[in-house]
Amino acid sequence: MGLSPGTCVAIGFLDSAAELVGVGALDETVGVVRLGSAGGVMVIKRNGRYRKNCLAYPHPIKPLWYYQASTNACTTSLLWVRNLFSSSSKKLSYARIDSLSQRVSPGCDGLLFHPYLLGERVPHWNPNLRGSFTGLTLDHGKAHFFRAVQEGVAFSLRDCLSEIDWEGVAEARICGGGAKSRLWPKIIADVFGLPVVKMQYNDASTYGAALLAISAVSGKGLSEIVHTTVRKKKRIEPDIETHNAYNAYYERYRKTSETLVNQYSYSHAE
Secondary structure, three states: OOOOOOOOOOOOOOHHHHHHHHHOOOOOOEEEEEEOOOEEEEEEEOOOOOOOOOEEEEOOOOOOEEEEEEEOOOHHHHHHHHHHHOOOOOOOOHHHHHHHHOOOOOOHHHOEEEOOEOEEOOOOOEOOOOOEEEOOOOOOOHHHHHHHHHHHHHHHHHHHHHOOOOOOOOEEEEEOHHHHOOOHHHHHHHHHOOOEEEEOOOOHHHHHHHHHHHHHHHOOOHHHHHHHHOOEEEEEOOOHHHHHHHHHHHHHHHHHHHHHHHHOOOOOOO
């Protein structure tokens, strides 16, 4: 590649591993929620063992491991509904979408969204699943659709959460483009019933890769660099009353999922 002799080359790591470093997830008390094109939840454990519906990887800092459960269409779903309701000449801003969503009460007056626009991974592992809105009435408007998508993705992430051993996790640090939203992290905190922490940098994978490069050049340990550079921006506490309401909505989401899965049990070619 024409690099000069003596140039330091740092061997990179998987994007999810970089995200853990970028948000400072270095022990079992910190979980991670990714709001990227695809979404997911990750937890850290002292050992790596088979766990159904999860991927297990060695953590960048030995001897830790981390488990990951993912959903296919996360911010992709919001981009899709944004384009659907935008004019050809002017796209709605995500700040405007948040503003509209905040006008709608939790549960979207019965409107549910299942974000299976690209099939689904956890917990269904079915590429033939398709997305849907259910519970529509004449009272539903554009704002309902935006919030339903944000809530539907949060429910899908809770599906992922249910497949992972979250015991001992004190907070969920959130990363990815969706973390920029003023509302979405709050919805996730209320759906999960867990504190959610927004970080100083949303692009945790890029930031984590940069920290690895600093470690390689400086010779300092990665843990030391993370402790001195990674900063929290805002902690969002769940509202217990809203969480209890979301528990009922999530149960209906799960039951509707079972019906949808049966409808798409065939191959797309059939």
